[in-house]
Amino acid sequence: MEVRGTLDGEPYHVEVPVWASLLDAxxxxxxxxxxxxxxxxxxxxxxxxxxxxxxxxxxxxxxxAGAVVETARRAALPMLVEEMAALSATQCGYCAPGLVVALSHLLSTNPALDASAVREALTGHLCRCTGYEAIVTATLAAAARLRFCIP
Structure with a gap:
């Protein structure tokens, strides 16, 4: 099966089996x-x-097919990545790309959020290295920066 679309702002085209997932593509x-x-x-x-x-x-x-796909390379808000690094919110980094994509979307759609909204957005994201509190704190710090437009 042929899949074409936009990946991180650039066109892509791949051939994959019909049972393939987007991850495979x-x-x-x-x-x-x-x-x-x-x-x-x-x-x-x-x-x-x-x-x-x-x-x-x-x-x-x-x-x-025909969709715009963005990975953490393009979908991650730099402020969130900076806050996560500053607060050591991730350790091994395996979960970080998925976390920053989901949390960046949350911040982009609702910068006036609270800790419970962040925790809800973390549903379906497993991190075995942290207790999630540093991730929540980093997200709230990024939200504060966004609300006050501090680059």
């Missing part, structure tokens, strides 16, 4: 993502698909 396009579970439960392969976060491992590649 991204790997074929030379953009592999962390894939912990390959069943939509860990969140590490989260991308935005036409602006909506989705685990790439459970999206059929055909469903992404």
């Amino acid at each position: 991204l790997e074929a396009a030379g953009r592999p993502l962390p894939a912990g579970c390959r069943g939509g439960q860990c969140g590490s392969c989260t991308v935005t698909l036409d602006g909506v976060p989705a685990p790439a491992c459970v999206v059929p590649a055909g469903a992404a």
Whole structure:
């Protein structure tokens, strides 16, 4: 099956089997993502698909035909990445790409959020290295910077 679309702002084209997932298509396009579970439960392969976060491992590649796909390379808000680094919000980094994609989407759609909204957005994202509190704190710090437009 042929899949064409936009990947991180550039056109891409791959041939994959009809049963392939978007994760498989991204790997074929030379953009592999962390894939912990390959069943939509860990969140590490989260991308935005036409602006909506989705685990790439459970999206059929055909469903992404013609879509705009953004990985953490393009979908991550720099302020969030800076705050996560400053607060040591991730340790091994395996879950970080999916986390920053999902949380960047949350911040882009609702910069006036609270800790419970951040925790809800973390549903479906597994991090075995942290207790999530530093991730929540970093997201709230990025939200404060966004509200006050501090670069």
